[in-house]
Amino acid sequence: MEVKAKFENDLIIRAAKGEYVERVPVWVMRQAGRILPEYRAVRASVSGFKELVKTPELAAEVTLQPVRRLGVDAAIIFSDILVIPEALGLNYEMVEKKGPFFPKTIDSEQGLSLLKDINPTEDLGYVTEAIQIVKKDLNGTVPLIGFAGAPFTLLCYMIEGSGSKTFSKARKLLYQKPQLAHAILDKITNASILYLNAQIDAGADLIQVFDSWAGILNYPLYKEFSQPYIEKICEGVNGRVPVTVFAKGAYFAFDLFKSSCCNVVGLDWSMSVENARNVLANKTLQGNLDPTALYGDKQMIKELTVQMLEKFGKQNYIANLGHGVYPDTDPDKVKFFIDTVKEYSSKMQ
């Protein structure tokens, strides 16, 4: 009996593992979301963002939309990094045009006792259910990416209670109560490991860890308060699927990821590809077109995409933007970016 290949298109998995690819795989951070009219239609049918996240059928539908329309080489489950703080006991609201808001935050030793142990099946079953629906619908065409926020980034929200330019309250904690910070980070990390393994059990084929606020730290702080917890997560995933780390703004931390057990390192649009290739010679890289480049005309998009491909090279590379696609981007331009990656990289040596 012939063994059926796991995927029709497994380019992204091969690239993540450092295996040979015929062309560069491509997907787009925040591909499932506000750029697509079909997403906005689904979003309009529910009371709010969180209802969408918590309704597996709808989360699955918006996960699949960009696969159908854009022809990306992977789906990424539609969800939010803040489901972990919520599962730990800190509910959040998603305020329209403002972002997340936590009525209750942690700011003392006592606050730590607010955090409960999570049970992924009970607390986050809506995510794993959505993953199962997506996997069934994808039916082996392309892989599905699961994800979580990096513990430090989640800590920022849990301390600050909302977005912030500087997250100075969260950073204050690192200097004033480092033990408490480590205790919270431990809790988040343990929960994230359970959560990501549940995602993998449900069918996630790759994992990405988003350290969205990495850039507000510096090298010594990142080395103490962020990278070790991401590393524990990588270890907790235990090689079951490839792991990508995207630490936005942490240009200073490349050397910390050199000996990490992650497979892929994501670059934001300001990071130097040359420097990353030098320091992270043993890793696959992902990124990093400036998302605002997609506001340019097609000639400009093509030129910048080709430049990007030539800089990264064809192997050990997953094409993407250097940040989530901005909501008012024309989906046709996003598709043009994706098509350009596919076409041009097929002809690269």
Added chain:
Amino acid sequence: MEVKAKFENDLIIRAAKGEYVERVPVWVMRQAGRILPEYRAVRASVSGFKELVKTPELAAEVTLQPVRRLGVDAAIIFSDILVIPEALGLNYEMVEKKGPFFPKTIDSEQGLSLLKDINPTEDLGYVTEAIQIVKKDLNGTVPLIGFAGAPFTLLCYMIEGSGSKTFSKARKLLYQKPQLAHAILDKITNASILYLNAQIDAGADLIQVFDSWAGILNYPLYKEFSQPYIEKICEGVNGRVPVTVFAKGAYFAFDLFKSSCCNVVGLDWSMSVENARNVLANKTLQGNLDPTALYGDKQMIKELTVQMLEKFGKQNYIANLGHGVYPDTDPDKVKFFIDTVKEYSSKMQ
């Protein structure tokens, strides 16, 4: 007749020029402002932030407060970078706890015609008057720093109309209408040169250019849309006083400042001192303690300040934070930081 020395304490000017100093000069970005109770008292006596900026006697008073209380080696005129967009014709409001808001923004070729030529005496006389009052009161004790926003940072506000995490609207312009972006940047630059020279005429002894949003660009964009305009400003100041450039987040742009006519390059708290010293061997450096380090106890502040001094070395260096001091910082801790710099660096070789 003996010529009287221009300043009792000219450490910061000598350091900026790369001359020998007996100890490291120190000041703190945003030293004039919300950390001081005497500032909050003055602020409470007026209707709003802008009244304070526009009343020379009060702006002068809050400029002098940190010199008295903290013993810094320079005053910096209390003002706002947004006075230039306003002088160009775009009024702004400072919304409590939210930041600046421009009811009118530029988003088309037509918008450019909104911008008028400035007359520093008429449009910005309140700043130069404040400078004159400060200079009289300082009476030669320490130098006074004047400042302006970098053209790109001002462009961000003039396009976006308020603060933003990504300034994606402003970045969109760079890709969609680069000519328009350059035309606006030219206008801002010309106005800034007039403005800074008026500040110098009034008595400013050094100039700092704040490129607060530099970090949202990448190398090619920074090279095209920001650094050349900062360079024009340096050239426009024409060596009358030393110029410092603080391009927050533009770690990727050090080599662009290598051949700049600026004297000092400021580092934010995430930037590598070693790397900056290597690339910018011919410049004085300024920075870069993490402002949240001042939330730590005195032992921690001392340790981190000493580490910073040892990394930068005694010469060609101006001690500072790596960002403006945060509003809820204890002024005694700020003073402790300043005293530590003075004491420790006096004993350094």
